[in-house]
Amino acid sequence: MSKVLTEEEKRRIAANRAEALRRAEERKKREALAAAAAAAAQKVPSAPQQLSRPVTHHVLSAVQLPANPVKNTPSIPQYTSHPSTSTHAPSIAAPSVTEFKPPTPARLPKSHVHVTFSVSRNDRIKIRFNPYHSAVTEAIKTVRSRTYDANDRTWSISLSDLKACEKTLKNLTEVDVSIESVPDNVIKLLTDDSSLKHPVPSDLSLIMDPALIECLFPFQKRGVTFGIERGGRLLLADEMGLGKSVQALTLARYYKSEWPLLIICPSSVKTAWKTQINKFLPVIQKIFLMEKGSDPLPTARTSNTVAILSYDLMVLKKKELEEMNYCVIIFDESHLLKDTKAKRTQVAHALAKRATRVILLSGTPALSRPAELFSQVRLVNDRLFPNFQQFAIRYCDGKQGRFCFEAKGCTNSEELSVILSKRVMIRRLKKDVLTDLPGKRREVVYLSGDKIDTCMDSLKKAKMAFEAGSGAQRGMGNGKGGDDSLLEYYSLTGIVKASAVCSHILDNYFYPDAPKRKVLIFAHHQIVLDTIQVEVQKRNLRSIRIDGQTSSKDRGPLCHDFQEDPDVQVAILSMTAAGVGITLTAASVVIFAELHWNPTTLQQAEDRAHRVGQKDSVFVQYLVARNTADDVIWPLIQHKLDDLGKVNLSGETFISAKRTHMKYETNVPQPKGITDFFPAEDEAQNSSKKAKWDE
Numbered sequence: 001m002s003k004v005l006t007e008e009e010k011r012r013i014a015a016n017r018a019e020a021l022r023r024a025e026e027r028k029k030r031e032a033l034a035a036a037a038a039a040a041a042q043k044v045p046s047a048p049q050q051l052s053r054p055v056t057h058h059v060l061s062a063v064q065l066p067a068n069p070v071k072n073t074p075s076i077p078q079y080t081s082h083p084s085t086s087t088h089a090p091s092i093a094a095p096s097v098t099e100f101k102p103p104t105p106a107r108l109p110k111s112h113v114h115v116t117f118s119v120s121r122n123d124r125i126k127i128r129f130n131p132y133h134s135a136v137t138e139a140i141k142t143v144r145s146r147t148y149d150a151n152d153r154t155w156s157i158s159l160s161d162l163k164a165c166e167k168t169l170k171n172l173t174e175v176d177v178s179i180e181s182v183p184d185n186v187i188k189l190l191t192d193d194s195s196l197k198h199p200v201p202s203d204l205s206l207i208m209d210p211a212l213i214e215c216l217f218p219f220q221k222r223g224v225t226f227g228i229e230r231g232g233r234l235l236l237a238d239e240m241g242l243g244k245s246v247q248a249l250t251l252a253r254y255y256k257s258e259w260p261l262l263i264i265c266p267s268s269v270k271t272a273w274k275t276q277i278n279k280f281l282p283v284i285q286k287i288f289l290m291e292k293g294s295d296p297l298p299t300a301r302t303s304n305t306v307a308i309l310s311y312d313l314m315v316l317k318k319k320e321l322e323e324m325n326y327c328v329i330i331f332d333e334s335h336l337l338k339d340t341k342a343k344r345t346q347v348a349h350a351l352a353k354r355a356t357r358v359i360l361l362s363g364t365p366a367l368s369r370p371a372e373l374f375s376q377v378r379l380v381n382d383r384l385f386p387n388f389q390q391f392a393i394r395y396c397d398g399k400q401g402r403f404c405f406e407a408k409g410c411t412n413s414e415e416l417s418v419i420l421s422k423r424v425m426i427r428r429l430k431k432d433v434l435t436d437l438p439g440k441r442r443e444v445v446y447l448s449g450d451k452i453d454t455c456m457d458s459l460k461k462a463k464m465a466f467e468a469g470s471g472a473q474r475g476m477g478n479g480k481g482g483d484d485s486l487l488e489y490y491s492l493t494g495i496v497k498a499s500a501v502c503s504h505i506l507d508n509y510f511y512p513d514a515p516k517r518k519v520l521i522f523a524h525h526q527i528v529l530d531t532i533q534v535e536v537q538k539r540n541l542r543s544i545r546i547d548g549q550t551s552s553k554d555r556g557p558l559c560h561d562f563q564e565d566p567d568v569q570v571a572i573l574s575m576t577a578a579g580v581g582i583t584l585t586a587a588s589v590v591i592f593a594e595l596h597w598n599p600t601t602l603q604q605a606e607d608r609a610h611r612v613g614q615k616d617s618v619f620v621q622y623l624v625a626r627n628t629a630d631d632v633i634w635p636l637i638q639h640k641l642d643d644l645g646k647v648n649l650s651g652e653t654f655i656s657a658k659r660t661h662m663k664y665e666t667n668v669p670q671p672k673g674i675t676d677f678f679p680a681e682d683e684a685q686n687s688s689k690k691a692k693w694d695e
Helices: 007-041 134-141 159-170 184-191 210-214 218-229 244-254 267-280 311-316 318-324 343-354 371-380 388-395 413-423 430-436 456-468 471-478 484-509 526-538 552-564 599-606 630-646 680-686
Strands: 058-061 080-083 111-119 124-130 147-149 154-158 175-180 233-236 261-265 286-289 305-310 328-331 357-361 440-449 519-523 542-546 568-574 589-592 618-625 658-664
Touching: 111 159, 111 413, 124 159, 134 154, 134 159, 134 175, 154 159, 159 175, 159 184, 184 413, 210 244, 218 233, 218 244, 218 430, 233 244, 233 371, 244 267, 244 328, 244 357, 261 267, 261 311, 261 343, 267 286, 267 305, 305 311, 311 318, 311 343, 318 343, 328 343, 343 371, 357 371, 371 388, 371 413, 388 413, 440 484, 484 519, 484 526, 484 589, 484 618, 484 630, 519 526, 526 542, 526 568, 542 552, 552 568, 589 599, 599 630, 618 630
Parallel strands: 111 175, 233 357, 261 305, 261 328, 286 305, 328 357, 440 618, 440 658, 519 568, 519 589, 542 568, 589 618
Antiparallel strands: 111 124, 124 154, 147 154
């Protein structure tokens, strides 16, 4: 039995059907209009005038629903069937072609291109723009001084054409150009030569002690000239091993009429500075090393007085130092002053403002982290970049962060480097001055600090056992160090030094942004080799290792990898197992983590890099620690070389090697003095003209 529809259901059905018909009719109209518009856009000569399709249907007419229907009313909607008068649906007239107006180029939105100008080398202006647009390229080509760098994919123009080029780009009608120009103060810095108001003769010996100038290599003389031209205020940022200290002392000596000289440095290198002064400025008689806060500053204002103190003591003695009004100051390892909020940085700025000559030394300037350079630059010239926020926006990608202003990036780094190099900074890498360097240079680095001091008790016991058996005399006599107590002392020394050795190597050669280089590291004991290998791997540095356990068939491939693969940067080598028979000339830095009592073993190890095929100057570092077996072995090495030299079997000497003192994790006061196991007559030799290297 079929269900009977109620009145409400019938009304709903009628309404739904009417709505469906209405929507269908509207859809047909939209489709017809879209088809007509598409035809007009494609420039079709004639569009169909009627868009219809054959249909056979009846038009349904629904009755009007009462406004207020009453329930149970027996009214039933009446549907009347009307035959269609045509076999086609009502036609829809398509719009004519002339009624459709497609957008013209003049009405289209312009492309936006952002153009950035920045300073490049040789007073050139580098141009970068994004996104690419041919109109911008054509505009740049109208500048006569323009050049294109295919490697960098950038255009550059001369500084004199900057304004004209900007005007040409602004007048372009095909593209909307926004320009980030070089700030006016930067242009002024580049064009103003007023800072170079101190002419210097080409021969420095005409204005300074000829004996001192004779000790300098040509590039070191250029460094001194750079400092004099800038009135004795500069950042000397040569790579480690190029002799920053001797350049600083020579420059400071030029202003001896303004002495006494004040040297601020890390505590670990105070005695190293005294050694360098004795070597290169033997006329200086009054050298004051400040060890504690109660030590008085020298009151004599003479040209042969030097005061040396640490950064910590500088903070403690701030008031006394300000009262002394030191005019010539050297800040060694100036990257320690990168934090503008640090107390020592604030004290350093107060002293630098009173001084007329300020010399900063740093082998690792943070050129890729320019925010760290800001404070150091202001020590030398506080007018160069007077505002940190403007400096940060231009060179540090400075922007407002969620909580504070942030300057953690690096932008326009080449421009910053150009400005610094022209006004306050000189930096040379070893590859830049290779022609000035000798074939091989040696340096003795004295290690100290907690990493060594914590094990000093064990070393003292081993030392006492060695001395009780008069091992020192027997070791020097037989040349083999065969005494068991010396061997134990020697072994324990290597273990104690291992951690400090790793810190020295990684901090000085593989710091962030360090230039890529290859390094040979020699040691004797397996535990020292193991420690170095673990620390190198922690830095994700690729390395090879050759020791007594390396088979002969593996040596060739390992050496080939080191020589040919640029990503293999470290060779960890046993002095006795890898000291002969292999070639590793891809490296120009050789580091001895331990000593050996046979100097021939050391020389042969050095010559793994210093041999035929070496195109670089080889830099050799011997890492030694005081109050260890090194105190015995190092003089022993020189004694044997002297004996060989007397019979013309050796022309080598380690006496003239430059000396540097490095301290790691310095919480314990360092032992006093580093020169007492070098004979006094050797110091006289060191002050000769042949002593050319310092740090």
